[in-house]
Amino acid sequence: MADKEDLTRFGVAFPTPLIEQFDEYIEERGYKNRSEAFRDLVRKTLLEPSRLRSEQDVAGTIVMVYDHHISDLPVRLMELQHQAHHDIISNMHVHLNHDQCLEVIAVRGNLGRLRHLHQQIQVQKGVLYAELSVTYVDELNELASLHSDDHSHHHHSNHHHE
Structure with missing residues (x-):
């Protein structure tokens, strides 16, 4: 190399x-x-989501296991995904057994919005497991946001010194 x-x-x-x-x-x-x-x-x-900032743009997955017999749960999960359609690239649905489904959602977008989607999924009755995993941070957006943060911070601190 x-x-x-x-x-x-x-x-x-x-x-x-x-x-x-x-x-x-x-x-x-x-x-x-x-x-x-x-x-x-x-x-x-x-890349652990807990150490990244909410405003960062990332890509990764939301993995969930749920009981599809729970009343309205599949419909509710689909509604949540439709609401977040701009951040969802693709999903895969697997029938694990008679009761349980595994769903893998490929996501790309603002980490704060993805965390919110993950939390909305996690709290649904019948969702047995839900995890957000980040595998990519958009470095170009990161550099731009760092620059704008420094810029606004600079003005902000000047304001305090006046």
């Missing part, structure tokens, strides 16, 4: 039992070394 990223090296101290478990983990998943595995774990942590 010609465009190699600059690497910063640092030491990490692990208790022996923990590093042994980590080495088993990386071997099971086919990593070549600890660094690759550690980098992936850090990337995953940085």
Whole structure:
């Protein structure tokens, strides 16, 4: 790879039992070394929805399992998705057994709106599981919002100094 990223090296101290478990983990998943595995774990942590700002544009999934026999639940879930149609790319519906359905919704949009959709799904009676997972942050929008935040913050602080 010609465009190699600059690497910063640092030491990490692990208790022996923990590093042994980590080495088993990386071997099971086919990593070549600890660094690759550690980098992936850090990337995953940085994409946790709880640490991202609501105004960020992201892509990811909402995964849910629900009992389709619960009165009006399938209709209510469909209504929620229609209300959020601008943020929904696609969905997949799987019949798990006689009672339960698994639905995977691919989403892309404002994280605050996606969190709201996730919460609306999660609180429905008969929804057994619902999780929002972010797998992509729109860096171009992020840079633009950081610039505008700095700009407005600069004026805001000048106002206080007058």
